[in-house]
Amino acid sequence: MRLVVKNGRVIDPASRLDAVRDVAIEDGKIAVVGENLDAAGAEQFDATGLIVAPGFIDMHVHLREPGFEYAETVESGSRAAAAGGFTSICCMPNTSPVNDNATVTSYIIERAARHAIVNVFPIGAITKNSAGEELAAFGSMKQAGIVAVSDDGRPVMNARVMRRAMETARSFGIPVIDHCEDLHLSAGGDMHEGIESVRLGLRGIPAASEDVMVARDILLAEVTGARFHVAHISSRYSVEMVSFAKLRGLPVTCEATPHHFVLSDSDMPSYDSNYKMKPPLRSACDVGAVLQGLISGAVDAIATDHAPHPGSEKMQEFEKCPFGIIGLETAIGIALEQLVHTGKITLARMVELFTTGPARVLNLDRGRLTAGAPADITIFSTEHRWTYDVNKSASKSRNSPFHGREFRGGPVATIVTGRVVWSRE
Amino acid sequence: MPGGLLGIESLDRVEIEAILDRAKYFQPQQAEGRKQMLRGRMIVNLFFEASTRTRTSFEIAAKRLGADAISITASGSSVDKGESLVDTLNTLGAMHPDAIVMRHAASGAPHFLARHLPTPIINAGDGTHEHPTQALLDARTILDRRSSLEGLRAAIIGDIAHSRVARSNMYLLSKFGAEIVLCGPASLLPVELSKITPGVTLTHDIREAIRDADVIMMLRVQLERQHEAAFSASEYFRFYGLRLEHMGLAKPDAIVMHPGPINRGREISSEVADSQRSVILNQVENGIAVRMAVLERILTN
Numbered sequence: 001m002r003l004v005v006k007n008g009r010v011i012d013p014a015s016r017l018d019a020v021r022d023v024a025i026e027d028g029k030i031a032v033v034g035e036n037l038d039a040a041g042a043e044q045f046d047a048t049g050l051i052v053a054p055g056f057i058d059m060h061v062h063l064r065e066p067g068f069e070y071a072e073t074v075e076s077g078s079r080a081a082a083a084g085g086f087t088s089i090c091c092m093p094n095t096s097p098v099n100d101n102a103t104v105t106s107y108i109i110e111r112a113a114r115h116a117i118v119n120v121f122p123i124g125a126i127t128k129n130s131a132g133e134e135l136a137a138f139g140s141m142k143q144a145g146i147v148a149v150s151d152d153g154r155p156v157m158n159a160r161v162m163r164r165a166m167e168t169a170r171s172f173g174i175p176v177i178d179h180c181e182d183l184h185l186s187a188g189g190d191m192h193e194g195i196e197s198v199r200l201g202l203r204g205i206p207a208a209s210e211d212v213m214v215a216r217d218i219l220l221a222e223v224t225g226a227r228f229h230v231a232h233i234s235s236r237y238s239v240e241m242v243s244f245a246k247l248r249g250l251p252v253t254c255e256a257t258p259h260h261f262v263l264s265d266s267d268m269p270s271y272d273s274n275y276k277m278k279p280p281l282r283s284a285c286d287v288g289a290v291l292q293g294l295i296s297g298a299v300d301a302i303a304t305d306h307a308p309h310p311g312s313e314k315m316q317e318f319e320k321c322p323f324g325i326i327g328l329e330t331a332i333g334i335a336l337e338q339l340v341h342t343g344k345i346t347l348a349r350m351v352e353l354f355t356t357g358p359a360r361v362l363n364l365d366r367g368r369l370t371a372g373a374p375a376d377i378t379i380f381s382t383e384h385r386w387t388y389d390v391n392k393s394a395s396k397s398r399n400s401p402f403h404g405r406e407f408r409g410g411p412v413a414t415i416v417t418g419r420v421v422w423s424r425e
Numbered sequence: 426m427p428g429g430l431l432g433i434e435s436l437d438r439v440e441i442e443a444i445l446d447r448a449k450y451f452q453p454q455q456a457e458g459r460k461q462m463l464r465g466r467m468i469v470n471l472f473f474e475a476s477t478r479t480r481t482s483f484e485i486a487a488k489r490l491g492a493d494a495i496s497i498t499a500s501g502s503s504v505d506k507g508e509s510l511v512d513t514l515n516t517l518g519a520m521h522p523d524a525i526v527m528r529h530a531a532s533g534a535p536h537f538l539a540r541h542l543p544t545p546i547i548n549a550g551d552g553t554h555e556h557p558t559q560a561l562l563d564a565r566t567i568l569d570r571r572s573s574l575e576g577l578r579a580a581i582i583g584d585i586a587h588s589r590v591a592r593s594n595m596y597l598l599s600k601f602g603a604e605i606v607l608c609g610p611a612s613l614l615p616v617e618l619s620k621i622t623p624g625v626t627l628t629h630d631i632r633e634a635i636r637d638a639d640v641i642m643m644l645r646v647q648l649e650r651q652h653e654a655a656f657s658a659s660e661y662f663r664f665y666g667l668r669l670e671h672m673g674l675a676k677p678d679a680i681v682m683h684p685g686p687i688n689r690g691r692e693i694s695s696e697v698a699d700s701q702r703s704v705i706l707n708q709v710e711n712g713i714a715v716r717m718a719v720l721e722r723i724l725t726n
Contacts, residue, residue: 198617199434201532201554201589271533315511315541317531319552 002026003418004039008047008379012054013352014368023052025375028417033369045420047379050412051347054367055087055119055376056354058328060152060177060231060255060303063089063120065111066104067096072308072396074108077328078116079394080306082422084328085411087376088119088366089306090358092152093130100125100136105144117421118414119376121147121364123177126165130154135165142172147362150177152231153278153323157183159216166226175227175253175361180213180238181205181278190319192280196265202318205280207235214238218245221252229361230254232305234279236289243298253361254293255303258327258334261290263401273314273321274401277307294353295344301357302350304331308397326395330388332380333407340382341408347382354378375418382409429524429545430719431536432555433596434622441561441597447718448565448711451489463492466724469522470496471513472549473504473529478685478709479549479558483526486716492523492724510534511541518544523724527551532589545723553587559684560593562715564601566708567640570680574601578676580634581605582665583644583692584613590684591644592621599624608634609665610656631665638675642682643667646691658691668694672702680704 003025010021010033022037023030058081064072072080074091081089091108093099099108105122112120124146125136130153138149149169155178156162162178169176186209191197193204214230218241221228233239233254245252259277264284268275275281293299307324314321335353339345345353359367366376390403413423433441468487472480480496487494497517504513510529517525524545527535532552539546550556564574571577579598585591585607598605599622607618607627619625628634635641646661656664667681681693681703689695697703 193615195617195620198586198615199592199621201552201592204615270536273537312509315509317510317529318533318537319531 002042003045004037004042005045005047005052005377005379006039008050008052010052010369011348011351012369013348013356014054015370017369018348023369023377025415025418028375030369030371030373030375032371045379045413050379050381053351053378053380054355054369055416056085056332056378057088057358057364057367058086058304058306058331059090059301059358059362061089061091061306061328062094062308062324063091064308065095066107070396071310073115074111074120075115076394076396077306077308078112078118078120080326080328081118082414082416083394083411084330085332085378085380085414086118086328087378087414087416088121088364090121090123090147090362092123092150093125094153098125098129099123100128100130102137102140102144105141105146109145118416119366121145121362123148123150125149126151126156126176127161132156132158132161135161135168138168138172138174142174146174147364148175148177148229150179150231152177152179155179155181155183155213159220162217163220163224166220166224166228170224170226173363175229177229177231178213178217179231180210180217182209182212185209185212190276191268192265192282194265194283196268200271205278207237207282207286210235210279211237211241214241218242218250218252221245222250227251227253232257232260232279232303233290233293233299234260234282234286236286239289239293239298243293243296246298253300254298255301255358256290256294256299257303257305258331259325259401261287261294262334262338263287271318272401273316273318274325274399276318276321276323277305277325278323291344294339299353300361302331302335302353303358304328308395309399311398314399324399326393326397326400328395329393330400330402330405333388333410334402336382336409337407375415377415378411379413379415380409380411384409386410428539429723430547430557431539432548433557433560433593434555438600441564441600444561444715444718444722445565445568447721448561448714451714451717452711459489459491461491462721463487463490463724466492466523468492468494468524468526468720469517470494470526471517471528472496473499474550476528476549478712479528482709482712483549483716486713486720489713490717490720492720510538514538514542518542524720547719547723550589552589554589555593556589557593558712558716558719559590560597561719562708562711563594563642563682564597565711565715566682566704567680569707569711571639574598574603577603577639578637579603579605579640579642580608580638581642581644582608582631582634582667584647585609585618585644586613586615587647588644594642595622595625606634606638612655631667631671632674635671635674638679640680640682641667641675643693645684645686646688662691666692666694667697669696669700672697682708685709
């Protein structure tokens with residue numbers, strides 16, 4: 001089984017390659033990247049005018065299975081990922097039951113093996129039932145296939161528990177991902193605390209609720225020597241603190257979501273719950289800081305925090321609506337629009353944020369186009385105009401603030417272990 | 426006002442002036458029996474939150490204009506049976522009322538519904554956001570005693586953070602060039618309040634707020650939110666309650682307003698509430714005139 005991707009502009013940050021090349025794939029692995037490769041007898045994909053990159057990795061996704069299959073499943077989530085140009089996704093443990101033991105991890109991996117069209121790497125819980133008290137079984141979960149631990153959405157409030165978690169994670173060589181939010185400071189909040197929340201009469205989630213936890217965890221990472229990763233960074237001081245930690249040589253990393261670098265709190269149409277997520281859309285100044293972090297390297301990865309919720313849950317009073325939006329299918333379009341077309345970063349840097357960036361955080365053997373590597377390839381265009389129609393989403397949910405948005409450039413085809421699993425009509 | 430009345434923020438001066446003028450026309454006629462302007466029209470008052478004066482006021486306003494008014498309260502309705510807000514409103518919408526007057530504890534609830542329903546919605550108070558007819562009746566009450574709002578100094582005192590009355594009044598007074606002083610303890614007075622509309626200053630000192638004021642608007646102490654303030658009731662009254670001794674600081678003809686219900690001895694002393702300066706009952710009277718003007722405007726456009 002041979003496939004040759006012809007004539008694309010191949011951007012592979014790992015090998016610093018950015019040139020028109022052919023990519024030959026054999027038996028699910030990259031065989032060779034070269035010029036004018038012989039494609040006789042092979043299946044061909046004409047990538048003329050398109051970008052050919054290592055398969056994109058989304059390290060922060062909610063697949064809702066087991067427990068919330070009405071919102072998303074491993075299968076539907078993986079289809080949305082493929083349609084968004086992602087070949088690998090990491091799923092957060094806040095399922096029901098919580099992925100806090102090897103049995104649930106194995107269940108997810110087995111479901112993925114059978115039903116997912118992209119690679120699925122589970123993330124285990126930090127504490128049992130993500131209750132913030134007793135540590136989950138990191139070792140056996142790691143053996144079963146987790147790539148990191150996180151109590152995403154239900155952050156560990158007890159600093160001592162977090163310290164033990166970091167020590168344990170370090171022993172097993174996995175990073176700790178924290179959804180940084182002081183739940184006492186954010187309690188009852190519905191949106192970023194600022195002029196907009198005061199104007200709309202909605203309770204605020206102060207940036208400080210994120211910052212104090214980022215500060216705490218950086219200090220604990222230094223004490224424990226653990227790899228610490230800030231999920232969906234959104235505030236100015238948090239970005240500055242991560243930069244500071246990196247300057248000090250600490251193994252601290254962070255990710256930013258497309259919505260946090262393209263939307264601010266003042267972009268929300270009145271009380272539209274498709275703009276409600278955690279952390280909330282922050283001030284324009286915070287958005288600027290996240291963008292700066294993407295440029296400077298303070299931010300290591302772009303992750304979507306794809307969080308499906310059914311329409312019935314989002315069609316309520318704003319304060320009753322759950323937090324979260326879907327994001328797999330719009331990530332590349334937004335990154336191009338906000339980062340590349342504006343000249344803020346190069347295409348190569350963008351590709352890095354989707355490939356080597358997350359791969360390095362998670363120690364994944366993915367995200368590069370070298371011979372022998374798994375043939376995960378993302379093919380996208382920087383030019384074609386398209387409009388996002390959430391009603392045609394492969395996700396089971398429709399909660400996106402980007403419905404109807406016009407994009408210039410986006411995913412064209414997604415190849416996972418040598419097989420084209422999705423391509424644009 | 427096609428589509429109802431959701432808030433003051435989005436209204437322009439011309440529209441506000443038109444309502445206030447029309448309300449003046451309705452003032453003396455209140456006692457003169459039913460009019461026929463809205464004969465045959467159906468108005469549903471949907472109150473998801475307890476209310477005595479606003480609901481009664483809307484009901485009377487509708488009836489004085491000849492409309493049929495039905496009032497529904499959340500308890501004992503389908504809401505108690507777990508029906509969602511959208512379904513409740515869709516159900517009522519299917520009965521084709523001409524307008525829905527709605528009070529809800531969630532900020533933005535009427536705005537959210539207005540995007541999904543064709544029926545005009547009149548906001549009778551949404552959470553801690555807006556209470557547009559209250560600001561209109563307050564403006565009518567001030568204008569019964571002053572020729573214009575421009576240049577007036579209005580002090581709004583109390584739990585501003587959680588007050589929809591304060592927000593609607595700020596927007597309205599600001600549009601007409603009044604000077605607004607907000608006063609309360611820091612936990613109930615976020616600094617961002619000074620940035621949501623022009624002409625607003627903040628103070629934590631009630632004396633400073635009242636000095637030279639033309640209008641003093643007191644807000645109800647929301648007992649359910651007292652833990653946020655870190656003030657006991659007596660401590661609150663001591664520092665933020667309006668008492669007779671304060672009145673000397675204000676303009677000699679200053680008026681005292683309160684959206685009600687008042688808590689005597691909590692945010693306002695009985696002496697002030699019952700004094701000549703108090704226009705609290707005029708506010709209630711004007712409530713009906715203003716709501717008649719609003720209903721007429723929305724239903725006959």
